[in-house]
Amino acid sequence: MMERLPARLWADALIRRASIAGASAFVTQHGDDDRGDVLIKVARLDGTAAAYTPSMNLEGERVFLNLIVQGIGPEEASVDAYVQRARGRDSDLWIIEIEDREGRHFLTEKVEGDPAA
Template sequence: MDRLPSRLWIEALVRRAQLSGASAFIVQHGDDDRGDVLIKVARLDGTAAAYVPSTNLEGERVFLNLEIQGVGPDEVSVDDYVRRAKSRDSDLWIVEIEDKEGRAFLTEPVED
């Protein structure tokens, strides 16, 4: 099955976050159809997490918590990663979610 266009997927993510009482912002608008995605979740206490899509062994779309690669939990290291990713890929969607509970609002599984 084909994936949704990136723009529609991002709009749904932002809406889920907002309906749950969190704030969500599109920091960088990527390619509408096939742009990659980077999600930053700021917990508003100086910590944050970064998530990127991947594919598991079964071929299903999952998201990776980049803390396994040393990105976070301090917000400064997440911001540094986001800055580098932004400069590497102009088609990248970057979404920042601000939520004290640290919810990412992803419907896909997250692998830590």
């Protein structure tokens, strides 16, 4: 199994990927620099959004889960409510918000439950 990058380095890389592609991305909650998990909110700037959280697949690989499969989104208010609950549960959690009209998440890891995939 491959070692995970420190959370801060991973978050910085995601923000950089989004920026290079012309999207806006920023940290709305700074978690633990080394081992914090990351929650990604993608706002489409039209009242809709998506949330992505890390998970493990059956092969033991880290993947991201689009929470639409759990009924979170596509209304941005639903995603925001979930983000607020997650923020309250885990002070080590990183929360990154990406603003992109195309709804791109810029994750290089596999994303499960993505309707566009």
